[in-house]
Amino acid sequence: MYLTLLGGLIYLLKTRLDIGFAVNYAATKSTAPDTVDWLELKTVLHYLYNTQSYGLVLEKCKPGCELVLDCSVDASYLTHRDSHSHSCYTFKFGHQGAFFSKSVKQSTVATSSCHAENIAMIMLIKEICFIERLAMEIGRPIRLPIIIHEDNDALITLMKQDGGVSKRTKHFMMLIHFCREKVKHGLIAVEHIDSELNIADIGSKPIFGQDFRFKRQGLIGLQEGEHQELPIKRVKKIVTFDV
Secondary structure (H helix, E strand, O other): OHHHHHHHHHHHOOOOHHHHHHHHHHHOOOOOOOHHHHHHHHHHHHHHHHOOOOOOOOOOOOOOOOEOEEEEEEEEOOOOOOOOOEEEEEEEEOOOOOOEEEEEEOOOOOOOHHHHHHHHHHHHHHHHHHHHHHHHHOOOOEOOOEEEEEOOHHHHHHHHOOOOOOOOOHHHHHHHHHHHHHHHOOOEEEEEOOOOOOHHHHHOOOOOHHHHHHHHHHHHOOOOOOOOOOOOOOOOOOOOOOO
């Protein structure tokens, strides 16, 4: 029963990208699911029932217009019980829903949040290379460089600078150099984005409430009759001591 429901939810991922993290996380327990896992999977089905009128909304491009690919990427560090992290990346043309999104458990254990973000970035760049070549073959080239939205400042600094090897990054410097090479060749450009605005955040970790609704609108598009949500500003807690 668990595998049957899981298979149906995987099929629904074609148009309901907002359940990507929940379904992928449930798939990691498909070998020996217990009662709690079954109830969690039914919760996803309950959510779909309450939002069954929702679907993927794509923006129509004008004939002959230049294609501008918008990408977002995020990774959640140490998400799974076996210390593996989780990646998510999205592709959009225009301001409406994403035409492709992937939420996946990382195959190797990352040693830091920057390492996890770099692994997710490598996965995204490989997909970009395929999409860029496909667009060239059909005669609709994509504007270069392709913008990638990333919220990890450490990774952005490593990709833009041309420094040497440090003790903290020498074990994954080959990944950094791969990204640097694509930046140098003009294929991609990495820009910082706040976590509150990064829609890939919805596929890398469990989020709730207004934060989930805002990023769902960015991922599948604004639904009919739905109001535009505003992002949540996360404020660091300030602790004061009375002397």
